[in-house]
Amino acid sequence: MPSKLDILEDKVNHLVALVEKLTAQEPVTDEWFDVDGLCAYHPDKPARKTVYDWVTLRRVPYHKDGKRLRFLKSEIDAWLSGGYHKTEDEMQDAAVDYINMRREGRL
Numbered sequence: 001m002p003s004k005l006d007i008l009e010d011k012v013n014h015l016v017a018l019v020e021k022l023t024a025q026e027p028v029t030d031e032w033f034d035v036d037g038l039c040a041y042h043p044d045k046p047a048r049k050t051v052y053d054w055v056t057l058r059r060v061p062y063h064k065d066g067k068r069l070r071f072l073k074s075e076i077d078a079w080l081s082g083g084y085h086k087t088e089d090e091m092q093d094a095a096v097d098y099i100n101m102r103r104e105g106r107l
Contacts, residue, residue, distance in 0.1 A: 031073040038071045043080070 002010075033041055035051050038060075046054075051069075054060040061075040086094070 033071040033073065033076070035069055035071075038076065041073070041076065 035048055038051055039046055039048060051060070055062050055069060061071070061079050063070045063072065
């Protein structure tokens with residue numbers, strides 16, 4: 001019958017093996033899109049002209065390589081996840097908080 005110390009040693013060895021396996025994985029490389037790739041990746045599947053309009057208005061993160069536009073997947077993901085807009089009630093509450101802070105001299 002294995003002793004408690006043997007069981008504990010087996011568990012520690014198992015944990016060490018798991019940590020080594022996780023740290024040995026290669027880092028995830030980022031992916032580059034061209035305009036068509038961005039159109040295919042974006043959830044709304046925008047038209048090419050729409051993407052060019054976003055670039056002109058600087059609404060989307062992009063990189064320019066000569067005449068070519070390139071989009072980094074991690075930047076697009078961050079841009080897409082940052083697109084939350086406040087509701088009317090939230091904007092009104094924020095405005096009231098701002099005015100109250102100004103009146104109290106905290107701004």
